[in-house]
Amino acid sequence: TIDPQHMFKVGFLEDVFKIRPMKPVRTRFPPEPNGFLHIGHAKAIAVNFGFAKFHGGSCNLRYDDTNPESEEQVYFDAILEMIQWLGFHPREITYSSDNFDRLYAHAEQLIECGKAYVCHCSDAQIKDQRGGGEGRPRYRCQHAEQTVAHNLTEFRAMRDGKYKPQQAFLRMKQDITDGNPQMWDLAAYRVLETPHFRTGNKWRIYPTYDFTHCLCDSYEGITHSLCTTEFVLSRVSYEWLNHSLGVYEPMQREYGRLSISGTVLSKRKILKLVESGIVRGWNDPRLYTLIGIKRRGVPPGAILEFVNELGVTTTNSVIDIKRFEQAVRKYLERTVPRLMLVLDPVPVVLEDAEGDDSSADLGGLEGTALSIPFNPKDPQVGVHDVKFARTIYIDRADFREEADPSFFRLAPGKSVGLLHVPYPIRAVSYTKDPESGKVTQIRAVLERGVAKKQKTYIQWVPPVETGSRRAEVRVYNPLFKSDNPNDTEGGFLQDINPESEIIYPDALIESGFDEVRRRGPWPEAAGESELGKGGPESVRFQGIRVAYFAQDSDSTDDKIVLNRIVALKEDVGK
Ligand code: ATP
Ligand code: MG
Ligand code: MG
Structure with a gap:
């Protein structure tokens, strides 16, 4: 680090x-x-x-x-x-x-030592005095020759409202022979009729950056x-x-x-x-x-x-x-808890074993609280419980209607591991909505006889009745299509990526979310922990196999809204 x-x-x-x-x-x-x-x-x-x-x-x-x-x-x-x-x-x-009073006094002092004068030239005249932008010889206007007394009177007249904007300004008398344009008698004060946020109508003249900053x-x-x-x-x-x-x-x-x-x-x-x-x-x-x-x-x-x-x-x-x-990503990898989140949930109804009495309790697993570490790499941050259930939800993307040798997740007749669950599941059948063609339910068996390690383990979330929460998830992609939105023909508004925000309205997140939320900023979150007052966004976690997320400020007690902070890997999840 x-x-x-x-x-x-x-x-x-x-x-x-x-x-x-x-x-x-x-x-x-x-x-x-x-x-x-x-x-x-x-x-x-x-x-x-x-x-x-x-x-x-x-x-x-x-x-x-x-x-x-x-x-x-x-x-x-x-x-x-x-x-x-x-x-x-x-x-x-x-x-x-x-410092307006003090700056004003210093402006008068500068006039008194012959290093500032009130000028009435137009922008075009000043440009010409500075060589017209073409390197022609530089010269000073007649105002630079005014006496100190005259400049003081004029500056006070500026202050007292005699001039409209552009009609007069105070210039520093620097060195126009210097090659540096910042020495060409810069403006120190100008007339502005706008009231100031803090000083109201007290001033009609305001110092420039060049006069004020130093x-x-x-x-x-x-x-x-x-x-x-x-x-x-x-x-x-x-x-x-x-x-x-x-x-x-x-x-x-x-x-x-x-x-x-x-x-x-x-x-x-x-x-x-x-x-x-x-x-x-x-x-x-x-x-x-x-x-x-x-x-x-x-x-x-x-x-x-x-x-x-x-x-x-x-x-x-x-x-x-x-x-x-x-x-x-590197920072979050070290600092946030892991939770199971499903963006686009499909229910999986579990049976104990093919042909078994469906009232069996899944070998004692049904309703059991599984103790799951918040971060397997950092036992110090502790564990939380997730209740196993007869119906669980997995991500639509983790199921295919037809098995395929290159697809290592769930498909009819194929098994997949469930994160933190001792046994894999095997899909038996599924139902589809005839209109949308979308899978509405998967039936699967819990393979209690199988102890061998699976090729793939997927995340799952039990139903809301067990403490899981529904969430609206907003997945962000770059706002612009190109790397140089400013150079896009027709301007940057022509370069908007139509997929810059993708919303998953019915995502599910496991009950550990509530504990993460209760705990507030995770201990490692530098800066915030020091301040001790995180906003909603300081509730952050890695949705295992999905992305890093944070709570959005649109969240309420009843409705959770999550933002994708970043994908787990570059260019994934578009
Ligand atoms: P912008 O027009 O983008 O707001 P700015 O220079 O007008 O930039 P200020 O609000 O005056 O911004 O900036 C406060 C300070 O932050 C200044 O010292 C400025 O130099 C610095 N700053 C502004 N933009 C950047 C940047 N892109 N990288 C580093 N420093 C910056
Ligand atoms: Mg600025
Ligand atoms: Mg600025």
Whole structure:
């Protein structure tokens, strides 16, 4: 097994610490509260919280809420919930907007030292000043020549509502001769008339990311500011601003983003899937939002292990979903109990032996509680009882109407083993529904004289009267047909897999399910056990010979709904 702290010791993050061996390490995870987190954010969370944890430091959650146009309360709440679900605890929860006064004062200070000016140019003019995107010579507009006093008056006028959006903005006076576009007099403040989620109508001007991020890092005493590589060029302006204002200077370093192939992560695209009813919402188990992955039943520990295995470097990586599923499977294999579940049940009525009196009690087995281990490989997790019965249910797929030498399960005249039962059964006859052509019942004998090991053992479930439960099972396959839904002609909506969700409405699960549910998160479920509060999805198990499952949040006391987390093997069970 992997040392969960492995990734924080090696490579990129080790270098980051070597460059600045400053303790206590303070990091921050700075999401914009404008959407739900996705699998890529799990990497950012693991990197920031994990790096701090490894060095005995701490990490803040900072809501980067400087764009009032797209923020909503549900995102704030969901973000914190996901961080906690992954087993991390912010030292402080901060909001960029808490610093609006302080940021404003620093903006005036920047003007006073001649390093910012109020500009009234249009987008087209600014583009031209920056070389028109064609490498033509760069130049500054006349606004850059205004006096400090004029800039202060103008900036205060912006603040006081004299200008409409686009009519004025504050620019930093950086270095337009620098080859780095992030030094070409970036915007620091713009006019926006939207009320802010937290500050209401107090402000009509809002600081930009480039102005806010480095200063908030500085205010919070961040030692190592870790972000993704699209900010490499921004490092210079990040350092420039803190340095120009003479404030404490954190160090920014950049790591590679995590992308997953075969799915879409962009908010706009997921919104389309939600609005068109293709998925059950932002937390649909087929999505790679963290709330979706959670609902599907993926344990938080498996996500961390996956991120860990990938490691942290400065390159962006596109990972096949199959690799994620493989990591989840490996994790579940070690950590969840085994139960017998039948997706598509067919009753098998047992007789004691051919021609026997059917009132015989199956050699004492009828009504007997068989003691079954939750995990044969791990006796410590204990056993549970399943009552044997005269009628049991097996999966339709485990019976064939005609025997076939390559089919080692049940067929007329053929025997098969039943998991955890001392004797095999042999099918004698069956009945069919004339209309649907479906097998409705199988009659079989319990071969009490046969002790030899069978080639195949199948799962079975006794009737609900003995404590078994009926369940609706939702089996998920990839939401898209191709690995690159974004490249599909006509757009990703043309690439939807019609079989992405297959429902088995009448599945049966053995009574051990109730005990698994009662016990709550299985002891090995990292993260959750630490938190001690698993949601419905923390009821997970391996349906022997079928797949890994978790309880869906649609479950009620009367109705169990299960999600397939992953198949037992790659590409099985489509
Ligand atoms: P998206 O547009 O996908 O939401 P973002 O960069 O706008 O991404 P933020 O909410 O601003 O997301 O991100 C918070 C933090 O998470 C940032 O530091 C960002 O760099 C990081 N992050 C976002 N996506 C990924 C990813 N795919 N891999 C690694 N880190 C990511
Ligand atoms: Mg962003
Ligand atoms: Mg974002």
